[in-house]
Amino acid sequence: MKIGIVGATGYGGSDLLRLLHQHPKVSDITLYSSSQEGVHIHESYPHLTNIYEQVLQPIDIDKISQQVETVFLATPPGVSAEITEPLANKGLKVIDLSGDLRITDRGVYQNWYKRKAANQSIIDEAVYGLSEWNREKIAKASIIANPGCYPTATLLALAPLVKKRLIDLDTVIIDAKSGTSGAGRSPSEMTHYSEMNENFKAYQINQHKHTPEIEQELRQWDDDLPYVTFQPHLVPMVRGIMTTIYAKAKETMTEEFLRNLYKDTYANDHFVRLRPNGMYPSTKEVFGSNYCDIGITIDERTQRITIVSVIDNVVKGASGQAIQNLNIMNGWSEQEGLAFTPVYP
Ligand SMILES: NC(=O)C1=CN([C@@H]2O[C@H](COP(=O)(O)OP(=O)(O)OC[C@H]3O[C@@H](n4cnc5c(N)ncnc54)[C@H](OP(=O)(O)O)[C@@H]3O)[C@@H](O)[C@H]2O)C=CC1
Numbered sequence: 220m221k222i223g224i225v226g227a228t229g230y231g232g233s234d235l236l237r238l239l240h241q242h243p244k245v246s247d248i249t250l251y252s253s254s255q256e257g258v259h260i261h262e263s264y265p266h267l268t269n270i271y272e273q274v275l276q277p278i279d280i281d282k283i284s285q286q287v288e289t290v291f292l293a294t295p296p297g298v299s300a301e302i303t304e305p306l307a308n309k310g311l312k313v314i315d316l317s318g319d320l321r322i323t324d325r326g327v328y329q330n331w332y333k334r335k336a337a338n339q340s341i342i343d344e345a346v347y348g349l350s351e352w353n354r355e356k357i358a359k360a361s362i363i364a365n366p367g368c369y370p371t372a373t374l375l376a377l378a379p380l381v382k383k384r385l386i387d388l389d390t391v392i393i394d395a396k397s398g399t400s401g402a403g404r405s406p407s408e409m410t411h412y413s414e415m416n417e418n419f420k421a422y423q424i425n426q427h428k429h430t431p432e433i434e435q436e437l438r439q440w441d442d443d444l445p446y447v448t449f450q451p452h453l454v455p456m457v458r459g460i461m462t463t464i465y466a467k468a469k470e471t472m473t474e475e476f477l478r479n480l481y482k483d484t485y486a487n488d489h490f491v492r493l494r495p496n497g498m499y500p501s502t503k504e505v506f507g508s509n510y511c512d513i514g515i516t517i518d519e520r521t522q523r524i525t526i527v528s529v530i531d532n533v534v535k536g537a538s539g540q541a542i543q544n545l546n547i548m549n550g551w552s553e554q555e556g557l558a559f560t561p562v563y564p
């Protein structure tokens with residue numbers, strides 16, 4: 220299949236290149252850039268030397284439509300809102316890694332992203348690409364809104380409980396920590412070495428744009444949901460997200476019941492792995508991979524449930540889940556191009 224990547228010079232784009240290199244169904248990749256036309260990709264990323272020889276092409280919708288069949292948009296907010304529609308009108312399939320097409324209510328998007336939303340028709344056409352929970356819709360979709368990194372870790376962790384309406388939703392607290400690659404490649408004051416080395420910060424308290432995305436998806440499963448508390452932190456590492464989620468059980472439940480619920484729910488989902496009783500995952504255990512690892516317990520004294528989930532933010536939180544969705548859209552095995560072990564240590 221002929222694939223295009225817009226934004227290949229960013230972290231999400233370069234990780235797509237890493238994974239697609241060993242994807243058996245992808246033979247031909249064209250790279251597009253808004254700022255580095257004519258430059259070889261390995262000049263921007265020397266680690267790709269002798270692996271990718273492509274020269275970055277300008278973002279010209281007509282040319283893209285002649286060159287590729289499916290295009291990944293690994294671009295900052297605002298870009299997909301502009302270019303998804305013209306690309307789709309040319310018959311291309313689009314997998315968007317940004318947040319532009321995830322929020323179905325334009326007013327909510329504009330409120331949290333502080334920018335103009337995409338046209339409603341293109342938002343309505345996009346399918347939210349949480350692979351494990353939306354397979355049937357993804358299989359028929361032409362446009363995918365790939366989930367945000369924090370929402371991926373959060374929704375996979377909460378889904379079994381929320382779908383069965385087993386927790387009081389106004390007690391949910393999502394305490395999330397991310398490595399700095401989540402902020403992209405462009406230098407920023409928040410993430411540069413002196414700011415982050417030997418440091419740990421909470422940021423965007425009560426203002427993070429992933430809050431409405433998490434609420435929107437949880438509401439599809441339990442319409443009792445008012446709001447959740449979601450709090451991200453930056454930690455001094457490059458890749459990885461850990462969410463520690465606390466929620467109160469509606470009715471008395473045992474540890475055994477809880478474990479069986481998660482085991483049964485994800486029994487056929489290769490990329491979601493449940494830790495045995497008393498064990499909790501750490502970010503290194505999924506580093507560089509498409510896995511989401513989950514540990515769960517209940518304090519039978521307080522009936523408070525604690526769920527710990529980890530992902531690699533760039534892979535399951537972006538490029539890997541985007542490829543999982545490409546596989547589903549094409550009827551290929553979900554593991555194509557993604558079947559490798561995490562990098563450890
Ligand atoms: N990093 C992560 O962990 C995750 C990222 N995401 C989302 O994926 C998207 C990409 O993220 P990431 O790769 O980290 O970001 P980066 O900042 O690393 O890269 C974004 C790329 O977009 C391109 N770009 C910038 N402005 C424009 C423009 N006006 N038109 C077209 N292309 C443009 C740039 O390439 P060039 O100058 O060559 O055009 C740049 O390299 C973002 O929306 C992000 O929020 C989602 C989940 C996780």
Ligand SMILES: CC(=O)N[C@@H](CCC(=O)OP(=O)(O)O)C(=O)O
Nearest residue numbers: 316317318367368397398401402
């Ligand atoms: C550490 C860090 O800065 N992380 C980013 C999350 C990146 C992301 O997933 O953003 P999109 O929803 O646009 O895809 C943030 O907090 O904004």
